[in-house]
Amino acid sequence: xxxxxxSSVIADSASFGADETKTASAEGYHTPAxxxxxxxxxxxxxxxxxxxxxxxxxxYRADQRTLSSTDTYVVTVPQxxxxxxxxxxxxxxxxxxxxxPR
Numbered sequence: 001x002x003x004x005x006x007s008s009v010i011a012d013s014a015s016f017g018a019d020e021t022k023t024a025s026a027e028g029y030h031t032p033a034x035x036x037x038x039x040x041x042x043x044x045x046x047x048x049x050x051x052x053x054x055x056x057x058x059x060y061r062a063d064q065r066t067l068s069s070t071d072t073y074v075v076t077v078p079q080x081x082x083x084x085x086x087x088x089x090x091x092x093x094x095x096x097x098x099x100x101p102r
Contacts (some may be wrong), residue, residue, distance in 0.1 A: 002028035002099055008083075010095040013039060017085035022095075026053070027081045031098040034083055036064070037072045040092040046086040053080040067091075076100065 003048050008024035016022070034051050037041075041047055045071040046068040055078075065074040077083060083097045 006099040008084050008085065008097045010034070011093050013092060013094050015040075015042065015092045016090055018090045019086065019088060019102060020090070021084050021086040023084045024097045026077070026079075026083050026097040026099075029079065029097065031100045032080060032083060033098045033100040034075045034077060034085070035054060035096050035098060036070075036075070036085070037094045038067050038091060040081065042090050042092060043066070044081060044089045044091065046089070046102050047091040049091075049093070050084075050086045050088070051075050051077070052084045052086070053077040054082040054084065055080060059084070063069045064083075067087055
């Protein structure tokens with residue numbers, strides 16, 4: 001059983017290139033929550049971040065939003081083994097998948 005406070009780093013102040021994807025394990029998490037903190041738009045006017053989860057039958061989009069300023073948000077996804085975050089234009093973010101035992 002996974003610890004109630006388990007987490008997996010997706011990006012730690014990481015600069016994404018255009019259309020770059022980073023992944024993290026959420027295996028065993030009860031109801032994974034993906035926490036995102038936008039740090040720098042890297043000269044872009046905005047960026048679209050897509051959060052996906054990988055299921056047995058395919059990959060599913062859980063959230064997609066365009067960010068034009070520093071923003072922090074949380075997206076809850078269903079139980080899954082892997083979560084992915086993709087940046088459309090390139091940006092710097094920190095993100096992690098956390099176990100949400102509720």
